[in-house]
Amino acid sequence: MTVLKSANHFGGNFGGKKPAIEHFLVEGLHCPSCIREIEGTLREKTIVKNVRLNLTTHRLAVEWARDSADFHENVTDNNDEIITSLKELGFKGYLFRDDPSAAKDDKEGRWLLICMAIAGFAMMNIMLFSVSEWAGSDMGTQTRGFFNWVSALIALPAASIAGMPFFKSAWGALRARTLNMDVPISLAVILSLGMSVMQTILQSGDTYYDAAVMLLFFLLIGRYLDRKMRNHARATAHNLMSYRPSKATIVKPDGTTEGCVIEMLSPDMIVRVAPGESIPVDGIIIRGTSEVDTSLVTGETLPVKATIEDKVFAGTMNINGALDIRITALAGKTLLDEIIGLMETAEQGRARYVRLADKAAQIYAPAVHLLALLTFIGWMTFSMVGWQQSLITAIAVLIITCPCALGLAVPVVQIVASSRLFKNGILVKAPDGLERLAEIDVVAFDKTGTLTLGQPGMANGDDIDPKDLELAASLAKTSTHPLCRALIVACHERGIATIATDSPLHEEPGMGLRATIDGREVRLGNRDWCGIPADIEENTRYSELWLKSGTAEPVFFAFQDRLRADAAQVVDWFRNKGFDILLLSGDRPDVVADVSKELGITDFTGAAKPQDKIMRLEQLKARGKKILMVGDGLNDAPALSAAYVSISPSTAADISQNAADFIFQSQSLDSIVRAYQISRSSRRLVFINFGFAAVYNIIAVPFAAAGMLTPLIAALAMSGSSIVVIANALRLNLGKLFSSRPSINSSSNSGENK
Structure with a gap:
């Protein structure tokens, strides 16, 4: 057994000293502008030396400027100052606690789901009245007015509840004197509902209750999926922390023992670990012989013999003998903390990929407002139609440019793809996983539990x-x-x-x-x-x-x-399609060499520790490679997070399942090929949807600005574009997928082409 060198990352509070770095959790983050606003504000404070906010995990790390004259001796005062600053910016902050149950309490996610259900229910009922109005050319004024009032009674309370995620975000942005995507959405909904109420009262013109509620419903779908992705990243770190015991049994100089919380331990103390207990710290065995489950480190299922002078790690399991261990590393500096740090670093890199869409949003929001404003001013200045018709035209521009088809271009394909993957025994955990899986050019396999059973x-x-x-x-x-x-x-x-x-x-x-x-x-x-x-x-x-x-x-x-029955077929399939194949395993090098030879893999590494796998992946990423990591062990969790995209079997450790973007349920590996094929088809359909959305806006926006489209027609066009996008996504169910067969050569002529 060997020791892993600790990586440099944010640590904790040791030995009773004031921490140089404090961690907070921040609620209410939506986009990179939130990060820039928070980091910029906190850096101006004299007590803060440096600050970093992770959009994915919502974790804020503040490094204190201890030499500042304003630095408080009472740490609580410094923490309160940061939390107060966050509150003034419209965000809720609180001290980070290693409590895995916190990750399960997703109140915001449940609220988004409730809002989506309300909007969907209201949309279906309002559409019944809208269709009746459109089809009833001989409908009397009183009947039409009655239908409009019923629609208003449904739409107004439904929109006021379902629109709260957008309204709150928009109000927070306006209070901070910034713009985000939710401002034009909120404006379009409020103006269309306001004009509809006015038209209902005056019993003149068309109403747009259906357009407003439909807009909220489709946008809430995208918002909920994005929320699920970020929750999965935060749950990964929390689940890793659950492997850290909260207490230890220390051995006093006179030989007696007593319980002690982990935070009170110090280097060179002796802790006793009974059979069946998790080892609480990194250390060296000074008494006892046992077997230790080191799957956290190596990923291998067989226990390792541990005796005097062997080094053991926090989070590993003592199996069948009592051990006395001299502490060499405390909580915050152990191997377990290193793995957590590696995962957070990897997740931060992944968040930068997701932020590309947010950069487009920064341009979109002011552009839409400017276009609608120019439309209103233009009609007021160069026509005699009056403010009411000018405002209706501006609303039509806001509605026609609301990113419904654009917002659905990815989520609706993900929903259809996730459904087909589920039918093939594959669960999707990351909404953007399909995007990334379609772009891979390297496949890296773990051995134990992945290529083997x-x-x-x-x-x-x-x-x-x-x-x-x-x-x-x-x-x-x-x-x-x-x-x-x-x-x-x-x-x-x-x-x-x-x-x-x-x-x-x-x-x-x-x-x-x-x-x-x-x-x-x-x-x-x-x-x-x-x-x-x-x-x-x-x-x-x-x-x-x-x-x-x-x-x-x-x-x-x-x-x-x-070996899994179809391991050779799956490896051959990827090789024949031009992929580079790697085998990264914590098992003995000669065993890894034998498996590699049997599968025809020439690039392999044995006895690989978590950071060895990370280092190998980083080398490939530096060369521009996009890597699919397939692994199942606790030691694979950092590599799964660091890879461009990752897959784990359902038999994997819980933490690896949480770190992975996909989970396959079957005992065969052909699910990996199917997931790749579906992701390729998904990306093609997403590009088609994006192209359609772009053409739709290029054609529809000039017509709306010219006053040739009423808000009703704009809503119909927007809804029609959504239907086209959905219909295109359903084509994903038509493709043929790879299936492994007994014949070793079947993989070369089965399934779709890359």
Whole structure:
């Protein structure tokens, strides 16, 4: 076992000292302009040396200027000053706490869902009256007025509730003397509803209740999907923190023990970890022998023997022996914190990709207002129609330019794609994951649990005498060790009885099992436990168990992880399409080399730690490569976040599932190919939708500004454009997808082309 060097990242409060950096969570962030506003304001404060805000995780890091004359000795006063400044800017801030339950409490997401439901319900009911008005050319004035009043009674309360996410955001932007996308949306909704009420009261002209509510409904869909993406990123960091124990058992100099919260520990203290407990700190074993589940570090499912002088890490699991550990790194500087830091850095990079759309919004908002204003002024100046008709024309421009088709161009394709992926056993976690998956040119695989099933299987079972298997099974039956379980499975596959011995059974932690059967001592365990010299059956490629029964020759049981049935086909498919294939694994280099040779992968790395995988991905990214990372272990979580896009199997650790953009449910890897094919088709349809939206605006805006389109026609055009975009997206269900077959060559002629 080896130590990982800690990465430099924001730390915590150690040893009772005032923290150089404090972390806050900020609510109400929507776009990069929020970040610029907050960071710019806080940097002006003399107590602040530096500040950084992560749009994805909503985490604000403030580095204090300790040498400032205004710096308060009481840390709470400094924190309150930051929180007050955030409040003055229209944002809610509070101190960051390592509480995983906070990530589950998504009140804003539930509120968006409620608003979307209200808008959808109101839209469907108002459309019933609108269709009646459009079709009823002989409808009387009183009947038309009644329908308008009913529509108003539905639209006004529905819009006042469903529009709150946009109204609040717009008001906050106006108070800060800035503009965002929600300002023209709010203006169009308020003006169209106001004019509709006026027309209803005067019983003259058309009303636009349906257009206003429909606009809110479709825009809320996009807002909700964006919210889900950002929540998934924040939940990843919170779930990682759940691997950090909150308490530890310290060993005093006199040998007694007592409980202690993690924050009160200090270097060189001794902590005792009982079997089944998580190791709370990074440290060195000074007493005891055990096996440790190091999947957090290596991703490998088999436990590693740990004894005196071995180094262990926070978050890993002690399996079967008590350990006394001398602390070398505390909370904030452990391997677990390093992984969290790597993930946050990767998520920040991903957020910059998402911000490209926000940059367009900065241009769009003032342009729409200016265009509508110029339309109103132009009609007031150069025509005799009066302010009412000029305002109606300006409203038509606002409605026709509302980004409904543009806003749906991506979300509606994502919804259809997500549905088809779900039918194929693939879950989408990141709304922009499809975009990124379609652009990949490198596929990086983890080994254990990804290309393989993560379950050891007996490699030499057919060469072993069934009597030896039965004897070994009599000892292994009651053990929970993965190799013992694999031995029992091998016996079942061969119809060999697995009856536990009646003799007293002793288990030595990290070594093996021992029992006396028919007067003979029988041992099952590692090479040292069974007294096997190192030069017998030299083995570096297999996990091994040995059976030693009395004076009989020792029996060697070899175990290796099993490849998924279609691993070779899937690797061949990507290779034939021109992708670069990588294998990055924490397993032993010789084992990784064997798997790579079997699959025809020439670029592989064994014994890779989390930062080794990150470093390899960063090297490729520096060359302009866009990488798909496929992994399942805790140690893969940072790489999954750092990659351009990522996929995990459903058997992956919870934290890896949260870090991944996609999760596939089946035991086969062909789901990865299908996800790629669907993403390629999705991107093509998104581009078609964008093209249509652009043509729509180029044609419709001049007509609206010229007064040739009423708000009603504008609403119809906007709705029609939405229908076209949706119909185009539904074409995604027509494509044929790849399916793995028993034949090793089937992957070369199945599925769609790249």
